[in-house]
Amino acid sequence: MALVLYNTLTRRKEAFEPLKPDHVGMYVCGPTVYDSAHIGNARPVIVFDVLYRLLTRLYPAVTYVRNITDVDDKINQRAKDLGEPIDIITARTTKMFHDDIAELNVLPPTIEPRATAHINQMIAMIETLIAKGFAYEAEGHVLFSVPSMSDYGSLSRRSMDEMIAGARVEVAPYKKNSADFVLWKPSTPDLPGWDSPWGRGRPGWHIECSAMSGQYLGTTFDIHGGGQDLVFPHHENEIAQSVCANGAPFARYWLHNGYLMVEGEKMSKSLGNFFTVRELLAQAPGEAIRLCMLSSHYHQPFDWTAEGLKQARATLDRLYTALRSANVDAEPGAAPIEVMAALEDDLNTPLAIAHLHELATALNKAESNADKAKAKAALLASGQVLGVLQQDADAWFKWQPDGAAAGLSDSEIEALIQARTDARKAKDFAESDRIRKHLIDLGIILEDFPQGTTWKRV
RNA sequence: GGCCGGGUGGCAGAGUGGUGAUGCAGCGGACUGCAAAUCCGCGUACGUCGGUUCAAUUCCGGCCUCGGCCUCCA
Numbered sequence: 260m261a262l263v264l265y266n267t268l269t270r271r272k273e274a275f276e277p278l279k280p281d282h283v284g285m286y287v288c289g290p291t292v293y294d295s296a297h298i299g300n301a302r303p304v305i306v307f308d309v310l311y312r313l314l315t316r317l318y319p320a321v322t323y324v325r326n327i328t329d330v331d332d333k334i335n336q337r338a339k340d341l342g343e344p345i346d347i348i349t350a351r352t353t354k355m356f357h358d359d360i361a362e363l364n365v366l367p368p369t370i371e372p373r374a375t376a377h378i379n380q381m382i383a384m385i386e387t388l389i390a391k392g393f394a395y396e397a398e399g400h401v402l403f404s405v406p407s408m409s410d411y412g413s414l415s416r417r418s419m420d421e422m423i424a425g426a427r428v429e430v431a432p433y434k435k436n437s438a439d440f441v442l443w444k445p446s447t448p449d450l451p452g453w454d455s456p457w458g459r460g461r462p463g464w465h466i467e468c469s470a471m472s473g474q475y476l477g478t479t480f481d482i483h484g485g486g487q488d489l490v491f492p493h494h495e496n497e498i499a500q501s502v503c504a505n506g507a508p509f510a511r512y513w514l515h516n517g518y519l520m521v522e523g524e525k526m527s528k529s530l531g532n533f534f535t536v537r538e539l540l541a542q543a544p545g546e547a548i549r550l551c552m553l554s555s556h557y558h559q560p561f562d563w564t565a566e567g568l569k570q571a572r573a574t575l576d577r578l579y580t581a582l583r584s585a586n587v588d589a590e591p592g593a594a595p596i597e598v599m600a601a602l603e604d605d606l607n608t609p610l611a612i613a614h615l616h617e618l619a620t621a622l623n624k625a626e627s628n629a630d631k632a633k634a635k636a637a638l639l640a641s642g643q644v645l646g647v648l649q650q651d652a653d654a655w656f657k658w659q660p661d662g663a664a665a666g667l668s669d670s671e672i673e674a675l676i677q678a679r680t681d682a683r684k685a686k687d688f689a690e691s692d693r694i695r696k697h698l699i700d701l702g703i704i705l706e707d708f709p710q711g712t713t714w715k716r717v
Numbered sequence: 718g719g720c721c722g723g724g725u726g727g728c729a730g731a732g733u734g735g736u737g738a739u740g741c742a743g744c745g746g747a748c749u750g751c752a753a754a755u756c757c758g759c760g761u762a763c764g765u766c767g768g769u770u771c772a773a774u775u776c777c778g779g780c781c782u783c784g785g786c787c788u789c790c791a
Contacts, residue, residue: 270721288791296791303791333789416720417787440788464788486791487722496788517722518785525785554740555730560722560784562729570729570741577740580754601731609731613739623755688750695752706754713754 262317262603264482265558267490267513268414272605275512277481282320284480285311286472286510288489289371291328292352293337295535296359298548298563299486299519299526305549305646306516306557306606307484308365312644313602316594324475325368326468327353329375330461335450345451359536362545364646370475374467378453381462381470384504385442385455393503397433399445399458405438408499414513415491440496442466465496472510473501483510487517517560526563534563541660547572550647553608574612575647575655576715581619582638583652583713585631591640598641608645615641656715666701676705676712 262275277283287307290300307325314321329349338345374381385401388394393407405411412418441463446452452459472480478501485494494513501509518525521532539548551571555561593599595618601610618641622634642648657669667675675694682690695705698714706713 290791299791301791415786418719438788488786488790490721491786492788493790516791519791520784523784527790558722559730564729566741567729573741577754584755607731609729610738613731616739620756683750686750692751704753707749707752708754 262313263605264512264514265605267515273512275481277318278479278511281318282322283314283318283482284322284324284476285314285482285484286324286326286468286476286480287368287483288468288485288493289325289327290352290356291331291333292349292356293331293334294352295537296356297526297533297535298521298539298552301360301363301536301548302519302552302557302561303484303486303516304360304365305363305552307514309553309602309608309645310482310484310514310606311366311368312646313599313606316599316644317603322370322476323368324370324372324472326471327356327371327373328467329353329373330451330467331464355537359540362540363536363549364546364649365549366646372471372475374462374471375451377467377471377474378462380474381466382443382453382455384466384470384473384500387504388442388500391503393499394442395435396457397435399460400431400433400441401443401457402434402439403442403496403499403503404435405440405499406436408503411438411499412495414498415495417491417495440465440492442500465493466500468493468497469500469504469509472497473505478505478507478509480510482512482514484514484516487515490515514557516557520560520562522564523562539568543568543572544575544655544658546647546650546655547575550575550612550645553645554612555609557606557608574616578615578619578638578642578648579652579655581622582635582648583656584708585622585625585635586710587628587632587635589632589635589639591636591643594640594644595637598644602644611641611645615645653713656713659716667698667703672698672703672714676714679705680712 263272264275265271266273285307287303290296296304304325307323311321311323314323327349334345334349338348341348385394388403389396389401392404394401394403396402443455443457443460443462443466445458445460450461452461472483483494483497498509520526521534524532526532536548547568548571551563551568552561554567554571554574595614598611598614598618601607601614604610615638618634618638622631622638625631625634639648659666675698679691679694682688682694698705702717703714704717706715
């Protein structure tokens with residue numbers, strides 16, 4: 260089995276062959292740090308985290324770059340609205356982002372470059388583009404000249420005519436062509452700015468990714484990922500900048516995750532159907548949010564629903580139940596072939612999850628300790644590739660939201676269970692059922708096993 | 718208008734030119750003091766109309782329908 264990926268460039272699945280057979284390079288567009296991460300931001304972070312985990316199992320070395328965009332007009336606006344310094348906002352939002360996605364079991368990328376630390380590289384790239392005739396200066400701006408690139412639009416499959424016809428905004432007077440886009444723009448004294456050959460200014464939106472991917476992965480690299488909404492204009496423009504500046508191909512495989520909907524409707528602030536990761540973490544464990552996201556194929560639109568989240572929790576309940584019931588030690592080794600095969604087929608996470616269920620059934624049916632250990636190891640290893648099932652099962656079942664209107668403490672629950680066990684031994688089933696009913700009313704479900712009684716919060 | 722994706726059983730959601738997805742829900746059974754969990758069994762699913770084929774949910778075409786993008790957006 261070999262890795263196959265759907266490449267937006269060719270609109271088909273292709274066998275993945277890295278430039279260097281022993282070292283894969285991947286770049287994924289990270290967040291603009293002006294506001295809390297929402298589930299739409301979380302999807303690519305989770306999806307490409309799975310791809311990263313998969314790649315590290317298939318290749319000796321993987322460099323995964325995910326940037327932080329900390330210079331942007333949305334950030335400037337936020338600073339103005341809040342009356343706070345920009346660096347305070349970006350530092351705080353970055354910290355929140357890291358905290359949130361850690362709850363989602365997302366591994367840190369190899370390198371997480373910040374845009375503001377790479378202004379010099381951006382300026383150098385812009386100078387090259389001007390020198391090569393792909394960009395021009397106008398009224399303190401530097402613009403990329405779209406007509407100067409013959410095959411502009413190849414990723415999003417748009418022609419120049421379409422883009423001109425489709426222009427919805429007023430074209431800035433300094434643009435030679437309405438499709439031209441900004442590489443550098445002037446800053447007023449109240450805005451962040453850096454000295455440049457074109458005066459004090461700040462970079463346009465797209466140039467940072469070209470500059471940083473080039474620095475850390477080289478001019479031509481393997482995989483570039485992001486949300487489908489970035490295909491045009493962001494990724495199209497990244498390609499234009501990098502290809503024209505470097506005179507070399509840019510990313511070889513382009514991967515895009517589908518859009519996120521909420522309860523069947525497009526997620527948007529005006530509809531109010533907008534969840535931040537933090538809000539969801541108050542409702543469900545991060546692991547359930549993660550599994551929920553992975554329960555449909557990354558390329559499909561994903562409909563986020565309360566029911567879906569509930570099902571993801573139920574799935575993890577089932578899997579952790581199997582792990583908890585198997586009283587054997589097991590060290591996860593390599594993930595089973597069928598799970599790897601599913602993931603290697605363009606990251607078919609729903610199929611991989613189906614295999615998780617089959618592994619759990621096998622574990623539940625295993626009788627000898629050897630069989631149990633084997634099945635448990637397979638399930639744990641599979642969970643590892645997907646980034647789930649890595650915590651202690653008891654911890655999973657005891658989860659409750661932070662600052663939950665504190666119900667019974669763990670020790671109070673265990674005391675009641677002991678009382679019930681004593682009643683059962685005395686055949687006082689009226690009393691034991693009364694205790695069980697009492698706990699159910701408090702959201703605690705008991706399960707009796709030969710080895711003893713376990714409990715879980717619902 | 719241009720360009721993209723979709724329409725699978727009650728629900729979610731893979732996949733395939735010809736027997737099984739998987740899970741949840743439901744029904745029956747085993748187990749249990751009773752439950753829960755677990756195991757076993759149970760479902761005339763592939764928008765529509767045509768075409769190709771020995772055979773189509775799967776390939777091709779028309780139609781209906783849903784959603785997205787077209788320089789704010791993961």
